[in-house]
Amino acid sequence: MVSEVQAEVDGAQGRAWRERHGWELELAAGRGRLDVPVARELLAALVDGIRGAGGGVARWRVPTATTEHARAASDAGFDGRRRLVRLDRPLPAPPPEPALATRPFVPGADDDEWLRVNRAAFHWHPEQGIWTHEELRARIAEPWFDPEGFLLHPDGPPGSPVHGFCWTKVHDDVDPAVGEIFVIAVDPERAGSGLGRRLVLAGLAHLAGAGLGHAMLYTERDNAPAMALYESLGFSLHHEVQVFTRDVTR
Numbered sequence: 088m089v090s091e092v093q094a095e096v097d098g099a100q101g102r103a104w105r106e107r108h109g110w111e112l113e114l115a116a117g118r119g120r121l122d123v124p125v126a127r128e129l130l131a132a133l134v135d136g137i138r139g140a141g142g143g144v145a146r147w148r149v150p151t152a153t154t155e156h157a158r159a160a161s162d163a164g165f166d167g168r169r170r171l172v173r174l175d176r177p178l179p180a181p182p183p184e185p186a187l188a189t190r191p192f193v194p195g196a197d198d199d200e201w202l203r204v205n206r207a208a209f210h211w212h213p214e215q216g217i218w219t220h221e222e223l224r225a226r227i228a229e230p231w232f233d234p235e236g237f238l239l240h241p242d243g244p245p246g247s248p249v250h251g252f253c254w255t256k257v258h259d260d261v262d263p264a265v266g267e268i269f270v271i272a273v274d275p276e277r278a279g280s281g282l283g284r285r286l287v288l289a290g291l292a293h294l295a296g297a298g299l300g301h302a303m304l305y306t307e308r309d310n311a312p313a314m315a316l317y318e319s320l321g322f323s324l325h326h327e328v329q330v331f332t333r334d335v336t337r
């Protein structure tokens with residue numbers, strides 16, 4: 088199966104690589120210049136390559152995108168409506184009030200129940216809501232995975248019902264290391280009762296306890312509940328990422 092497609096236009100380079108739910112795209116000036124006509128041509132060439140490799144959803148994620156990025160993407164048939172934001176805050180944060188009982192995720196025992204809550208809470212999300220056992224297992228196998236930073240509430244035995252979770256991730260490839268709220272959700276049947284706020288604070292307390300001085304996360308800009316929650320917890324905008332998307336069918 089072809090897993091990578093490359094393109095070159097006047098020294099500038101494009102690359103697309105297969106991910107679990109489609110293709111990620113990247114453009115670089117290389118030895119050339121990445122102006123609108125060149126970017127448009129690179130995107131068109133990558134789309135052709137992806138089509139030849141069987142198709143799928145193509146995503147070009149651009150941090151702090153300009154009108155030039157938007158023009159090139161739109162000319163190449165990409166939709167730029169999806170926007171992510173990276174939000175940051177210093178650590179420590181105040182502890183959850185009242186305190187929240189959590190326990191670490193237990194691989195194997197908690198997979199089914201975690202996937203149920205994840206699917207229900209993210210049913211609207213183009214990538215997160217369609218996670219499978221395979222995808223979860225792949226993340227668990229990553230070197231950064233730490234069950235101690237994957238908090239489930241309540242603190243019942245392994246495999247017991249989950250009302251909400253906060254999965255954190257430590258990025259120690261940057262200096263100083265940064266803690267991420269990687270995925271957080273509350274079972275929709277229990278939403279709106281203060282659990283989400285306490286779960287984020289429990290995740291932040293875990294990261295601060297691990298010695299981190301800074302937290303970050305990504306969320307969809309139009310996720311109103313999440314944006315309101317993070318802003319009220321003192322997160323502020325670091326930068327925006329525009330996700331230019333095109334469904335490439337055969």
Ligand SMILES: CC(C)(COP(=O)(O)OP(=O)(O)OC[C@H]1O[C@@H](n2cnc3c(N)ncnc32)[C@H](O)[C@@H]1OP(=O)(O)O)[C@@H](O)C(=O)NCCC(=O)NCCS
Nearest residue numbers: 208271272273278279280281282283284306312313315316
């Ligand atoms: C975001 C989420 C975790 C919030 O959990 P929750 O338990 O419902 O939230 P809480 O009851 O703790 O509310 C905390 C704050 O969130 C905001 N909020 C929660 N629901 C909201 C809604 N429907 N509309 C607007 N703001 C909302 C409010 O600011 C609220 O504070 P307030 O009660 O003082 O007004 C939950 O909605 C969820 O699981 N959503 C789906 C998954 C998701 O989007 N995760 C975040 C992705 S980065």
